[in-house]
Amino acid sequence: MSSLALYRTYRPGRFADVVGQEHVTVPLMRALANDRVHHAYLFSGPRGCGKTSSARILARSLNCEKGPTDEPCGQCQSCLDLAPNGPGNIDVVELDAATHGLVDDARDLREKAHFAPVSSRFKIYIIDEAHQLGPGAANALLKLIEEPPAHLKFIFATTAPDKIIGTIRSRTHHYPFRLIPTKTLQQNLGWICEQEGVPIEPAALALVARAGAGSARDAQSILGQLIAGAGDDGVTYDLAVALLGFTDAAMLDQVVEAISAGDGRSVYAAVDQVMDAGHDPRRFLTDLLERFRDLIVLRAAPDAVAEGLLDLPPEQAERMAIQAARFGPSDLVRLAAVVDEGITAMKGATPTRLQLELVCARLLLPGAEDTVSGVQARLDRVERRLTGGEPLPPAAAPVAQPAPAPVAETLSGVSKRAAAFARVNPPADAPPTAPAATPAPEAAPSVPSAGPAPAEPSAEVVPLRPEPVDDEPASMVEPPAAAEPPAAPEP
Ligand SMILES: [Zn+2]
Incomplete structure (x- = not known):
């Protein structure tokens, strides 16, 4: 394994390699192939999902000697310069608006922009964190974007597109990037492990993808850390659970089964384990909430796993199907709501054992x-x-x-x-007041005979x-x- 971080090693160099953003990359590739390229682009979306990488790929595709093309050749000087981890090119300028609002840079840029590119087809400015452009810089840029010289292209990248001033935004083609689906992320991580020659357990892979929360960069960073700490047997589920602080699936099984059985002792024993192991109570509740969500889906759609609605290993799916059958649908919704309220109540304060136990008490007592x-x-x-x-x-x-x-x-x-x-x-069989007045289970059968109109209980009555x-x-x-x-x- 190289010393380079995984997300840098596996940074995509062409649109076809960008993970999970086909709704953006496919139209962009078509625009490039049909030579209908706009002069200003806005890439928006959550962090770590491929905006900056895509901006660099767009620059590379525009300036390839065989381009503009949707498939940069990878051979020409421009392609080599602009390759991931390449040295860069004088005609492609990356500016970070977060550093100082870009006031000086923008004035400088306005003067330089009118000169033709040195060695490439286009002069391209990639402006990262564009929502942090100060008003002065934005106005300086606006003049250029209103009447751009033919050799000039702008690519704005931002996590907050609604904070970009409207006069700039309306002159761009806006491409919203999305969080990457967990399954797509999982495939990508599995592929990286293959490339690195490191075995990884499927359950561990699922955990890493979940921890990445839709960001390829975050997921790959986590995977890099796990690979660095892996033994001869590769990245195991136990290693991932311990390092990521997730609640072990077996622990969730124990808690859910105890709640369905009304077994308070097991539930509080689990709380004890969570606190003893130094886990975050909020993390535990979040994992429990996800479990209830899965059970709700399983309750509504028993074929959820076969249909791909839930991504679970077969033996876990079997166990959870049994768990789901133990609850009624409104039971599950109530449990999920109680856990959700518990998580909200823990926000802002240091979560305590007491708070966690109160949530458990409510779970146990409908x-x-x-x-x-x-x-x-x-x-x-x-x-x-x-x-x-x-x-x-x-x-x-x-x-x-x-x-x-x-x-x-x-x-x-x-x-x-x-x-x-x-x-x-x-009513003759079980008078409404009888159970409340009856102290012990063995007393219940005697009640019908004492009633005014004794009748044989029907077979299905329990x-x-x-x-x-x-x-x-x-x-x-x-x-x-x-x-x-x-x-x-x-x-
Ligand atoms: Zn090229």
């Missing part, structure tokens, strides 16, 4: 929330218990009674489902266990239950 989502999460659980896994389809819940009077308007959807609940669980979390929806059952017997008489 019954503690009297919001609509809390009620829905509890109904999800009841429905899954009744139907053996799958929530009731909405069509199975016709409402016979005229008005759900005591229930608030916003809860009408909930009350319909409560009515369906009452139908499969008739009696409510008197957990504090689950018996509360019983109060929702009361109003429809009163109108129920004529609608669904027992055989």
Whole structure:
């Protein structure tokens, strides 16, 4: 491996090699091939996604002796000068507006711009961080851009295109660069590892791509660091997790499975591990939020992995499909919202163990929330218990009674489902007040015999266990239950 940073070694020298920006590079290549080149360009987009590299490639393509061309020949003097890590060319000037607003440079530039290029076809100015141009410099440049000499080209690069003064922006062709999709980044990183002859585990590759957050430069920097610290077996998942501070997938499995089982001890044990290992609680919650997001997608689209919506190794996908089936859809949305609020609450302050534990407490206790989502999460659980896994389809819940009077308007959807609940669980079989009054599980079967109208429980009815979390929806059952017997008489 060379001592040069990876992102410099693998900086693209032609548009075809720019990663993940085809929506920009393809039209640019067409414009070059058809010789419809404008005199001023604006490249905008997040940092590290290829703006400056593309500006240099455009300059190289324009000044190639066989050009202007969409494929610089790579042989002529201009191409060699302007190659990535090449010495540069006197006719291609790079200016950084961030340094001093470019006031002096712009005046100087205005004087020099009228002279013809020394050895190339065009004189090209690449102005980086162009949104930081001071008003004086911008006005000096504006004169040139309004009436440019034929040999002059401008390429502005910026992360904030809306801060460029309108009179300049409106005279440019604007090409917005985007964050690079994780999958594209992953392929690029895998290719680099091949070139470097370093083995890397696919799971580690996925982590690096995720850590790059859409920036090729960031991702390649991280990969360079991992390769530098890799042993004989190359870049392993364990190495990447430890160095990047991500939460191990096994830890997330433990937490999610514990939440689905209401197992507080395991959840707090995981919190203990996170804090003991010196991890950032915010990082842990962010990873947990991503996990819930994946589960929401899996819940809605069980074929998500096969269809490429989720990028997961097969065994992890299998485990997560089981996890997703343990939650109802509104359950998952509520959990994700709680974690999201927790992350927001931690912003600005030093996140503490206490904050993390409070979030976990809310995750474990849907019954503690009297919001609509809390009620829905509890109904999800009841429905899954009744139907053996799958929530009731909405069509199975016709409402016979005229008005759900005591229930608030916003809860009408909930009350319909409560009515369906009452139908499969008739009042004679399980009086609404019974579970709350029953202290122990073994006491529950004795309740029907004590009731005024004993009836055989139907086969699919599962009696409510008197957990504090689950018996509360019983109060929702009361109003429809009163109108129920004529609608669904027992055989
Ligand atoms: Zn050339």
